[in-house]
Amino acid sequence: MLAIYLAMLETEQDQQRFTRLFEAHEKKIHAVALRVLGDPDKAEDAAQQTWLQLLKNWDRVSALPWKETAGYVVTVSKNCALDILRAEGRTVAFPEDWDPPAQEDNQEEYNYLVSLIRSLPENYRLVLELKLVEEESNQEIARRLGLSESNVAVRILRGRTMLRERLEKEGYHHDAV
Numbered sequence: 001m002l003a004i005y006l007a008m009l010e011t012e013q014d015q016q017r018f019t020r021l022f023e024a025h026e027k028k029i030h031a032v033a034l035r036v037l038g039d040p041d042k043a044e045d046a047a048q049q050t051w052l053q054l055l056k057n058w059d060r061v062s063a064l065p066w067k068e069t070a071g072y073v074v075t076v077s078k079n080c081a082l083d084i085l086r087a088e089g090r091t092v093a094f095p096e097d098w099d100p101p102a103q104e105d106n107q108e109e110y111n112y113l114v115s116l117i118r119s120l121p122e123n124y125r126l127v128l129e130l131k132l133v134e135e136e137s138n139q140e141i142a143r144r145l146g147l148s149e150s151n152v153a154v155r156i157l158r159g160r161t162m163l164r165e166r167l168e169k170e171g172y173h174h175d176a177v
Helices: 002-007 012-037 040-056 058-063 066-087 107-118 122-133 138-145 149-169
Strands: none
Touching: 002 012, 012 040, 012 058, 012 066, 040 058, 040 066, 066 122, 066 138, 107 122, 107 149, 122 138, 122 149, 138 149
């Protein structure tokens, strides 16, 4: 499969970076998908979708510092697996022991923010994750989740509002929330 993915990239530099990414994260991507789906065949489908999604967003992925790619790749893998569940009409709760990618600075603040996002209702949490973590457009989110763009925009607004209210309740005030 690697050869097929490499054929989708134009430059040798991109091909080398993708090969490095593939070799570093192939097993992790499959493991995440398997954990969410519980089925090896479906996990393989999710892994392939993950690689295609990474290629689709290659400009963004290749611009990430190397140490940040692992978290990004794992998040894309989890979301591709969740897309498969959604297509089947099933959903799965965000695992309690899910360890999203973290910045090394301000780990305590980051963990707190992650716990707040985890506590949001699923429909707001997922939309915010796609918007803020994967940096997808409202149109991309609407397509992935089978929602209208206006519904996505409303969920983002309401999700951010919920986060802001919870942060303010804890005494944190910041205009960028």
